[in-house]
Amino acid sequence: MIKSFTRRLALVAGGAALTLGGAGLTQIGKAYAQGEVKNGGRLKGVLRFTGEAPAEDAVSISKDSHICGVGEVNPNPLTIGADGALKDGVVALRKVASGKPWPVAMTQPKVDQKRCLFEPFVQVAQKGADLTIVNHDPLLHNIHTYEQIGRARRTLFNIAQPMAGQTDVAPLKMRRGFVVEIDCDAHNWMSAWIYTADHPYVAATGADGLFDLTDVPAGDHELVMWHPILGEVTREITLAAGETLDLSLDMKA
Amino acid sequence: MKLASLLFAGLALIFAALVQVALTKHAAAQYISPDPQAFAYGQELYARECSACHGAEGEGDGPGAKYLSQRPRNLTLGVFKIRSTPTGEFPTAQDLFDSITHGLAGSNGAQMPGFASLSEADRWALVEVVRTFAWMDQEGTAVEVPRRPETANLELGRQVYERLQCAACHGDEGHGDGASSLTLKDDDRRRIFAASLVSGSYKGGDAPEEIWTRFYTGLDGSPMPSYAGRASHDELWALTEYLLTLRAEAGASQEEKQ
Numbered sequence: 001m002i003k004s005f006t007r008r009l010a011l012v013a014g015g016a017a018l019t020l021g022g023a024g025l026t027q028i029g030k031a032y033a034q035g036e037v038k039n040g041g042r043l044k045g046v047l048r049f050t051g052e053a054p055a056e057d058a059v060s061i062s063k064d065s066h067i068c069g070v071g072e073v074n075p076n077p078l079t080i081g082a083d084g085a086l087k088d089g090v091v092a093l094r095k096v097a098s099g100k101p102w103p104v105a106m107t108q109p110k111v112d113q114k115r116c117l118f119e120p121f122v123q124v125a126q127k128g129a130d131l132t133i134v135n136h137d138p139l140l141h142n143i144h145t146y147e148q149i150g151r152a153r154r155t156l157f158n159i160a161q162p163m164a165g166q167t168d169v170a171p172l173k174m175r176r177g178f179v180v181e182i183d184c185d186a187h188n189w190m191s192a193w194i195y196t197a198d199h200p201y202v203a204a205t206g207a208d209g210l211f212d213l214t215d216v217p218a219g220d221h222e223l224v225m226w227h228p229i230l231g232e233v234t235r236e237i238t239l240a241a242g243e244t245l246d247l248s249l250d251m252k253a
Numbered sequence: 254m255k256l257a258s259l260l261f262a263g264l265a266l267i268f269a270a271l272v273q274v275a276l277t278k279h280a281a282a283q284y285i286s287p288d289p290q291a292f293a294y295g296q297e298l299y300a301r302e303c304s305a306c307h308g309a310e311g312e313g314d315g316p317g318a319k320y321l322s323q324r325p326r327n328l329t330l331g332v333f334k335i336r337s338t339p340t341g342e343f344p345t346a347q348d349l350f351d352s353i354t355h356g357l358a359g360s361n362g363a364q365m366p367g368f369a370s371l372s373e374a375d376r377w378a379l380v381e382v383v384r385t386f387a388w389m390d391q392e393g394t395a396v397e398v399p400r401r402p403e404t405a406n407l408e409l410g411r412q413v414y415e416r417l418q419c420a421a422c423h424g425d426e427g428h429g430d431g432a433s434s435l436t437l438k439d440d441d442r443r444r445i446f447a448a449s450l451v452s453g454s455y456k457g458g459d460a461p462e463e464i465w466t467r468f469y470t471g472l473d474g475s476p477m478p479s480y481a482g483r484a485s486h487d488e489l490w491a492l493t494e495y496l497l498t499l500r501a502e503a504g505a506s507q508e509e510k511q
Binding site: 062063139140144149153154157158159160170173175185186188 | 327330331332340341388416417418421433435436437438440442471473474476478479480481483
């Protein structure tokens, strides 16, 4: 019962902070401070997949073929381009207390549902941001978001969108996790992911596997590589003031 | 443990005072004021009545867990099915009290027993323990259930059932056998089926207002989504009346058979 005892204390303290600050327990901790970055560095390079590709998952399209089509879909594909370039990967720093201002795009994540697929498959966003969800299909989708915490997942919200043109905006009220899993219970092959961070030094890779993080505060950083089916890999880096690091990063199955 | 409790009580008092000051400044903030005594007592009750399924620390891993097809909730994740509050929000303390009183029994299995035999004070003490496991620093805000109209428009209800595509999971006749029901998973990634809307009990109660609230707010932790704002109040009440007749008719034909 010791754990619940300390949690009890934290909760009571959290309640005090909550009522004082107007933010939930989930938001407690130092917030990211935006400002000008003087003499920052740059982290750029390419993310690659090396090694043997894991077996493909295939889910057959079992319903609503008039909109969703026919055949099989891999809900979580591993897309590898020229020279091993890894698409849909994420390169991020783990902790940054202060740095450049948030780009608007990261504060306004959005997911579209078209022909029974989510777009985009992987994106990055500010932790705790509001997610906009649009259904373009004339049939029921239910947008079901989960926060991943270790191997567990917890529903963040689950909203039915039975009609085309429906738009909802809902907050990603996360706790200590970073990864948001999105699925549609009505169509079990639909899958999308949002990698969130409490600072803007995070990027998702396109088909060329390239990433480019600018105005990074100099110093020691923990670098995180993530992919929906490859999981997470971290490594330490040191960035000097004004330095550009050109990195070749590898992920394996 | 004695020393810890004393220390805890002292600290809690200080914090409670802080909260009190803060509360008077921000009347809008919802916070259930902590009651250290009820909490200590609740912990004993929890260890006796609940930990066999939910585990000593509320993580859903008690020794009895493996005998159940639906996992005893990992209470630390703070996700609850039976809520009068919008999807993604914490339940109210009353919601938790009701779940502990009645248990959760539905067509997916009757695996969370009810504890109506415990005194009311005991059940409130358990609410406090659950709230703590769940890191619940706020109560959710209950949605307002509009008044039930005097007349039931069953034809409209059937149309709304179709338009909102409940059948995708629950099936055309409500037997829980829609095309999507075959591929549903809950938060624990375990198989789950859409509830039968025809027979068996409902996890959140059978009263018309309770049924209305279930599809309006969804059952977080399961695939059952929230339909808040997806039809007018009249239409959602017509849908509720339709669901009530599905069960009443099934009940009637069952009686005929006997």
